[in-house]
Amino acid sequence: MGVQESDALDVAAIRDEFPVLDREFDGTPLRYLDNAATAQTPKRVVEAIVDYYYGYNANVHRGIHELSQEASIAYEEAHDTVGEFVGTDRREEVVFTKNTTEAMNLVAYAWGLNELGPGDEVVLTEMEHHASLVTWQQIAKRTGATCKYVPITDEGYLDMEAARDLITDDTEMVSVVHVSNTLGTVNPVRELTDIAHDHGAYAFVDGAQSAPHHPVDVTDIGCDFFAFSAHKMCGPTGIGALYGREEVLEEMEPYLYGGDMIRKVTFEDSTWNELPWKFEAGTPSIAQGIAFAEACEYLEDVGQDAIERHDRELTEYAYDRLSEFDDIDIYGPPGDDRGALVSFNLEGVHAHDLASIVNDDGVAIRAGDHCTQPLHDVLGVGASARASFYLYNTREEIDVLVEAVDEARQLFA
Ligand SMILES: Cc1ncc(COP(=O)(O)O)c(C=O)c1O
Incomplete structure (x- = not known):
């Protein structure tokens, strides 16, 4: 297999x-x-x-014995590694969660339920993942706040003029996806954060599709919150992280109550542990947290800039190859200006059928709404097929995908 075809990475070794x-x-x-x-x-x-x-399985934080101390140090230091991966050197600002979805819910419940009320607005975009859209929608319902959505342009970019109109002094939160998991659009999160802050609102960036593929610096973005999932960046499932600006996390109420997140408990009341433990109630995902840090180090060792270059080359190649066909609709911006994915439909073939046919050639792609149902409504389709790339993928794999799509075309002709 022609795996040595990347200018950026030694794909065979990877x-x-x-x-x-x-x-x-x-x-x-x-x-x-x-x-x-x-x-x-x-x-x-x-x-x-x-x-x-095999070596140091023990509960963290609460043990005096050697094993627990080893586990505690590794688990706590994992926060530092994961934090540094997105540009913070403050452990206080890194809360481990189950995934991006839980990070979003943490802020929505801990901050939104307490701070939002009638007249307040949460500004989202039409390309939000359900993790953000459904969460803020439901919190808005419970608090009397309103959700507004920045529309997309025909090319699949955010309409920034509309964003400037929609974000007002009534806005309390701007929650925006960094890289759309359906369109591949890379959103101007620094600009959106600035607009949010100009109006006294917080900015939450959903980094599920950005952190795996290119270097992220939350300080450069300036956002108040940033969420990402380990399993999308070579880490295990069951662990993700919420970056939160320390002052904001400090002011927020806890999300879950129980052991480890407290400082002092009496029958009448309780006080809270320091950050980030205030937001990590109960026994955490210790092994997963440690492995999350290992995944960050792995990506750093391979080189995030090189991974970004490689992913871009592949994405552009896939976009160009699929664009050769008049009966394929590709959603989102041009191939040289998008994250590492291409969503598309082949005329006359349902995305599920397409995914099933290419599966016969060993090609694993996604078909469905990709947890962006309202966006698919905007696009006027019920589902799409999505091919998405990472550091170990090759052009040859994309060629096999394109050939398999051609087989589907002939089968349904
Ligand atoms: C943009 C985006 N946000 C959020 C999520 C949710 O991630 P998780 O399922 O790990 O919580 C995903 C997952 O596909 C995503 O692509």
Whole structure:
């Protein structure tokens, strides 16, 4: 297989780190192009989990004994590594959550339920993932606040003129996806954060599709919150992170109550632990947290700039190849100006059928609404197929996808 075709990365060496990529189905090799849903996990991340369970499995924070101290140090330091990965050196600002969705819910419940009320507005975009859209919609319902949505242009960019009109002094929160998981649009989050702050609102950036693919610096963006999931960036499932500006997290009420998040408890009342533990009630996902840090270090060792270049090359290649066909509709901005994914439809073939046909050639892509139903309504389609790329993917895999799409075309002709 022509794996040495990336200008940016030694893909053959990288693929050796991911045993699952050797899978075959009746002799047909796997071509894994579903990375926006979840990425594969390299050996060293899995080994970090094994090392923990074989070497120092113990509960954290509360132990005097040696094993617990080792686990506590590793788990706590994992916050530092994950924080540095997105540009903060303050442990207080890094809360481990289950995933991006839980990070969003944490802020919506802990801040939104207490601070929002009738007359207040939350500004989202038409391209939000359900993790953000449904969460703010439901919190708005409970508080009497209103959600407003920045529309997209025909090219799949945010209409920034509309954004400037929609974000007003009534806005309390601007919650925006950094890279759309359906359109691939890379949103101007620095500009949106500035507009939010000009009106006294907070800015929440959903980094689920950005943190895995290019360097992120929350200080440069200036946002108050940033959320991302380990499983989309070579880490395990069950762990993600919320970056929150310290002053804001300090003012927020806890989200979950229980052990570890308290300082002093009496029968009458309780006080809260310091950050970030105030937001991590109960026994946390210790092994996953440690492995999340290992995944960050892995991506840094490979080189985030190189990964970004590689992903861009592949994305542009996939966009160009799929654009060769008049009967394929691609959603979102041009191939050289998007995140590492391409969503599309083949005329006359439902996305589910397409995904099923390419699966026969070992190609794993996503089909459906990608948790962006309202966006698909705007696009005027019920579903789309999505191919998404990462550091171990090759042009050859994209060629197989395009050939498989051609087979689908002939089957349905
Ligand atoms: C843009 C975006 N936001 C949020 C999420 C939710 O991530 P998780 O399921 O890890 O909570 C996803 C997952 O696909 C996503 O693509």
